[in-house]
Amino acid sequence: MKVNEEPGWISDLNEEELEFVKYFILSSGSIKKLTGIYSTSYPTLRKQLDKLIQKIRVGERKENDKVIRLIQQLEREGKIDQDIADTVVSEYGKSLNCLLTE
The missing domain is CATH 1.10.10 (Arc Repressor Mutant, subunit A)
Structure with missing residues (x-):
């Protein structure tokens, strides 16, 4: 950082x-x-x-998540469109937020 x-x-x-x-x-x-x-x-x-x-732990997991990094790498390499990458990362992030308990 x-x-x-x-x-x-x-x-x-x-x-x-x-x-x-x-x-x-x-x-x-x-x-x-x-x-x-x-x-x-x-x-x-x-x-x-x-x-x-x-x-915070879930947020850090998102930052270090291999799937998210892979999607971002594919987007940087032009293999997938930025809108698609953003949508996939956002939806995947929402699924990680399900780890939060009340």
């Missing part, structure tokens, strides 16, 4: 999730401190953190 390049998993996070990560860092990783910021219970915040961890 280049210095000015944003990791792919960050772009997978919505605004609320990014804010949670920000406050988690600013609270030195203390869920107990976050309970005061969010005015909610420790178990609720722990569950939210666990969901974020899962989402």
Whole structure:
């Protein structure tokens, strides 16, 4: 990863999730401190953190997935059209998102 390049998993996070990560860092990783910021219970915040961890792991898996890299390589080589490559990668990514549990 280049210095000015944003990791792919960050772009997978919505605004609320990014804010949670920000406050988690600013609270030195203390869920107990976050309970005061969010005015909610420790178990609720722990569950939210666990969901974020899962989402990041799935995002990293997508970035390193051999199938996605193969499709992107085929597109770069001109063997498949960019729209097709984007559609296949998007649909495959959705199937990986099914790994997220509630």
